[in-house]
Amino acid sequence: xxLAEALEIVTRTDPGMVRSHNxxxxxxxxxxxxxxxxxxxxxxxxxxxxxxxxxxxxxxxFSGIVPTCVPQALDVNGxxxxxxxxxxxIGAANSAIYNAAQSQPQYAGMGTTLVFxxxxxxxxxxxxxxxxxxxxxxxxxxQQLTKDHSLLQEQLDxxxxxxxxxxxxxxxxxVTRALGVDxxxxxxxxxxxxxxxxxxxxxxxxxxxxxxxxEIGLTLQTLAxxxxxxxxxxxxxxxxxxGRDNVSVILVKVRGDYAAPRSWWQKLLxxxx
Amino acid sequence: MAKLILSMDGLVLKEIPLNKERITIGRKPHNDxxxxxxxxxxxxxxxxxxxxxxxLEDLNSTNGTLVNGQTIxxxxxxxxxxxxxxxxxxxxxxxxxxxxxAPADFEKTMVLRPGAIRPQEPVRPVxxxxxxxxxxxxxxxxxxxxxKPAAAAASVPxxxxxxxxxxNAGKELELTKTLTTLGKPGVQVAVIAKRPHGYFIxxxxxxxxxxxxxxxxxxxxxxxxxxxxIEIAGIKMEFFLKV
Numbered sequence: 328x329x330l331a332e333a334l335e336i337v338t339r340t341d342p343g344m345v346r347s348h349n350x351x352x353x354x355x356x357x358x359x360x361x362x363x364x365x366x367x368x369x370x371x372x373x374x375x376x377x378x379x380x381x382x383x384x385x386x387x388x389f390s391g392i393v394p395t396c397v398p399q400a401l402d403v404n405g406x407x408x409x410x411x412x413x414x415x416x417i418g419a420a421n422s423a424i425y426n427a428a429q430s431q432p433q434y435a436g437m438g439t440t441l442v443f444x445x446x447x448x449x450x451x452x453x454x455x456x457x458x459x460x461x462x463x464x465x466x467x468x469x470q471q472l473t474k475d476h477s478l479l480q481e482q483l484d485x486x487x488x489x490x491x492x493x494x495x496x497x498x499x500x501x502v503t504r505a506l507g508v509d510x511x512x513x514x515x516x517x518x519x520x521x522x523x524x525x526x527x528x529x530x531x532x533x534x535x536x537x538x539x540x541x542e543i544g545l546t547l548q549t550l551a552x553x554x555x556x557x558x559x560x561x562x563x564x565x566x567x568x569x570g571r572d573n574v575s576v577i578l579v580k581v582r583g584d585y586a587a588p589r590s591w592w593q594k595l596l597x598x599x600x
Numbered sequence: 601m602a603k604l605i606l607s608m609d610g611l612v613l614k615e616i617p618l619n620k621e622r623i624t625i626g627r628k629p630h631n632d633x634x635x636x637x638x639x640x641x642x643x644x645x646x647x648x649x650x651x652x653x654x655x656l657e658d659l660n661s662t663n664g665t666l667v668n669g670q671t672i673x674x675x676x677x678x679x680x681x682x683x684x685x686x687x688x689x690x691x692x693x694x695x696x697x698x699x700x701x702a703p704a705d706f707e708k709t710m711v712l713r714p715g716a717i718r719p720q721e722p723v724r725p726v727x728x729x730x731x732x733x734x735x736x737x738x739x740x741x742x743x744x745x746x747x748k749p750a751a752a753a754a755s756v757p758x759x760x761x762x763x764x765x766x767x768n769a770g771k772e773l774e775l776t777k778t779l780t781t782l783g784k785p786g787v788q789v790a791v792i793a794k795r796p797h798g799y800f801i802x803x804x805x806x807x808x809x810x811x812x813x814x815x816x817x818x819x820x821x822x823x824x825x826x827x828x829x830i831e832i833a834g835i836k837m838e839f840f841l842k843v
Contacts, residue, residue, distance in 0.1 A: 368709045438711050458709070478651070478712050487655065492676040497652030497694060501712040508711050532709065542778055549779045552789060552805040560793065564778070567796050572709075 331358040333523075333585035334446060338362075338577045339558040343533055344570030350374035351531050351575035352382040352439075359393045360446035360585075361386065362577045366459050366531040368505070369428075369437030377424050377439040377507050384420045385443060392416075399448040399587055409445060409452040410516050417441065417454060417506070417514045424507030438505035441514070442473060442529050444579065448587035451521050454514040457502040460535055462543065463519070464526040464551075469544025472519060476504035499536060526551060527579040530561075533572035537565040547578075554578050602654055604647075604683075605691040606633070616690075618649045625685065626659075639663050639686030647677070652695060656683060757841045759792075759799045759824070764836040774842070775799060788833040792824070799824045799839070806833075 336355035342348060350367040352375070363385050367378030389412075398409035420441075428434045440457025453461055458475040474480060478501040482488045488496065506512055526547050534543070543561060550557035558576050565574040588594045604616040616623070616633055625633040626643040635644075641661035648655045654677040658665040666684040667675050675681075683690040759775040761782075773780070775792055781804065783789040788806030792799055800821040803809045809817050811831040812824070824830075828839045 366709060368711065440709070482650070482653075488653070488676055495676070495678050498650065500709045501651065502709060503712050505711045545777070546779060549781055550791060550804060552785070553803075556791075556802060556804060560779070563793075563795070 328583040328585050329358075330360045330446065330585055333357075333581060333583045334360060335554055335580040335582060336362055336577065337554045337558045338575075339562050340575040341562045341566065341570075341573065343573050344566050346573055348372060348375065349573045350378055351533070351573040352378035353529075353575050353577055354382040354386045355577050355579070356386070356390070359390055361389055361393070362444040362446075362527070362529055362579050364442050364459055364529040364531060364575055364577050365439045365506075366457070366533075366573070366575070367437065367439040368502075369434070371433060373428070373434045373437035374439070376427070376434055377437040380424050380427065381420050381439045381441055381506055384423055385416055385441075388416050388419070389445070393447075397587070398445065398452070399450070407452070407518070409447065409518075413443065413445065413452060413454045413516055414514065417443070417456070417512065421506045421512040422510070425510055428507055436508075438508040440502060440531070441506050443514075444527060444529060446521065446579070446581075446585070449521055449585060451519045451527070452516065453519060454516045456512055456514045457505050459529070459531050462528040462530070462540075464528070464544060464547045465522060466524070467548060469540065469547065471540070472517075473515070475502075476515075477502050499532070521581055521585075523581050523583050525581045526554075527581075528561075529577040529579075531573060531575040533570070533574035534561060534565050534576055536572065537568040537570065537574070551580070554580050602649065602652070602677075602692065602694045604633075605693065606635075607689050607691070608687055618647060618654055621649060623647045623649070624659075625690075635685065635688055637686055637688070640688070644685055645683075653677075654692065654694075656692075661685075756794070756796065756798060757843060759794070759839060759841050761792075761830070761837045761839050764829070764838055766835045782830075782837070783832045783835075790830075790832050792839075793821070801830065808833075 334357040336357045338353040338355045340349060340351050340353050352365045354363040363382045365378035365381040367374030369377060392412050396408055400408045402408055402411060428437045440459040442455040442459040442461050444461060445452045453472065455473045456476060458477045460471055461473045462469060462471050478498050479493055479496055483490065483493055546560050547557055550560055558578050561576050562574045602618045605612060606614045606616060623632040624643060625631055625645045627636060627640040628642040643659045644661040645659055645665045646657050656675045656677055658673050663686055664671050667681055677692045679694040681692040760772055762772045763769050775794055778794050780792045781789055788808050789804040790801055790810040791804050792801050800823050801810060802821045803817060803819055812822060812828050824839045826841045830837050830839060
C-alpha cells in the first residue's frame with residue numbers, strides 16, 4: 328500500500344470562543360506522510376506569523392526531501408536519515424523565525440510550538456518542541472506520546488505537584504522551549520512503530536486544556552469510522568467547555584501496511600507504479 | 601498577584617501579597633510573616649510561589665499546619681484555601697479570582713526563559729498593625745477559571761431513547777455519555793452528542809443517513825427535540841427528555 332492509501336489525514340483549526348484570531352497553523356499530507364501543527368505566540372499578529380512560518384517552511388522543504396530520500400536508512404555515523412532531516416529542517420525553521428523576530432520590530436518576541444509527525448515504512452518519526460501534543464489510540468488504549476516542554480511538566484517530573492493538582496495550576500501556559508526565541512532549539516525526536524488501525528492525534532493546548540484526556544480518547548474511539556466528524560467533535564467539545572484558546576487538531580488514521588519496498592525488484596515495481 | 605489574608609477569630613489582621621518566591625511564617629522575628637504566639641513554632645511553615653502557583657509546606661512545626669481542616673505536610677494552594685496555624689487563619693486568594701487580568705491575557709502561551717523571574721521586594725512583617733483591611737475582597741469573588749469546566753452542563757435535562765420496534769422494542773437507553781452511537785457498525789451508524797444546550801444527532805458511517813420524524817438528515821448535526829422519532833438501520837426509536 329502506498330502512503331496516500333494507507334493514511335487518512337484530516338486537519339481542523341478554530342479560533343475558539345474568546346480569541347479574535349487564530350495563532351495556530353496546521354498542515355497534513357497523506358501522500359507525503361506528513362502532519363505538522365504549530366501554536367504561535369507573541370504580540371499583535373506575530374504568533375500567526377511564527378506558526379505559519381514553521382508549518383509552511385517544513386511542509387515546503389519536506390515535500391522536496393520525502394520523494395528523494397530513504398528515511399529508514401542510517402548514515403555513515405549510524406544516525407537515522409529521518410532524524411537528521413528533521414533536526415536540520417527544524418533548525419532552519421527556527422533560524423528563519425528567530426531572524427524575522429530579531430529584524431522586524433513588529434515580530435519581536437514571537438515564537439511557536441511544534442509537533443511534527445513523519446510516517447514512513449510502518450513507522451513514525453515524531454519531533455516536538457513546546458506544549459503541543461501527539462496522542463495515539465491503539466486497540467482502545469489512548470496514550471500521550473509527547474512530553475510537554477512546560478513549567479508544569481517540569482514540576483510534575485520533580486514531584487512538586489501531582490497530576491491531580493496540575494489540573495488546577497495557573498501556570499499551564501508557560502512553555503520552556505519554543506521555535507524562534509533562541510538562535511538554537513533542541514527538538515525531541517523519537518521513533519514509534521505504527522500498526523494498522525492506529526489513530527494519531529496532534530493537537531494544540533486549546534484542546535487538551537479544555538477537554539479531559541478520557542473524553543478525547545472516547546471521542547476518537549466512538550467516531551473512528553468518520554475521522555472528519557471526530558475532528559469536528561473535538562473542536563466543538565473544546566468550544567462547548569469555554570474555548571478559551573485556539574483549538575487545532577490533526578487526526579491520522581492508519582488504514583493499512585505501508586512498509587517501504589525492500590528488494591531491488593520491489594523497488595523497481597514501486598518505481599514502475 | 602496571589603495573597604493571604606491573615607485573621608484570628610474572624611477578625612482580619614493583615615493582607616499579605618505573595619510577592620516573593622519564598623515566604624516563611626513563624627514566631628521568630630526573622631520570618632517574613634511573624635506571628636508572635638506560643639502555639640506557633642519558631643519556623644512554622646513556608647509558602648513557595650512559582651509565577652502563578654503557590655505551594656505551602658509545614659516546616660516540622662510542633663502543632664502542625666491545617667488546610668481546610670486537614671493536616672498537611674506539603675500542599676498545592678488553590679483559591680479560597682484556608683490555612684490554619686493554631687488560632688490563626690490564612691486565607692489564600694489566587695490572582696485569577698481577584699480578577700487582576702482578563703482571562704484571555706493570562707492564558708496566552710508564553711515562553712519561559714531563564715532569568716525571566718526576578719526576585720521581588722521583601723514583604724513587611726505582620727506585626728505592622730497599620731495594615732489596610734479595606735481591600736480584602738469577599739470570599740464570593742469569581743471562581744477560579746483555570747480549572748477545566750465539567751464535561752457536560754447540568755442545566756440540560758437528561759435525554760433518553762426508547763426503541764419502538766425490533767427485538768428490543770420497549771428498551772430504554774439513557775444518554776448520559778458525551779457521545780452515544782446507535783446502529784450497526786459497517787452498515788449504518790449515527791451518534792448523539794450531548795452538548796451544553798441540548799442533544800444533537802449526526803451521521804457517522806454507512807450509505808443511509810438517519811431519518812428524524814420522517815425526514816432524512818444531511819451530514820450536518822441536527823438538534824433533537826422531545827419526542828422526536830429517529831430511524832437508523834431499520835430501527836425506530838423515540839428521543840425524549842427526562843424530567
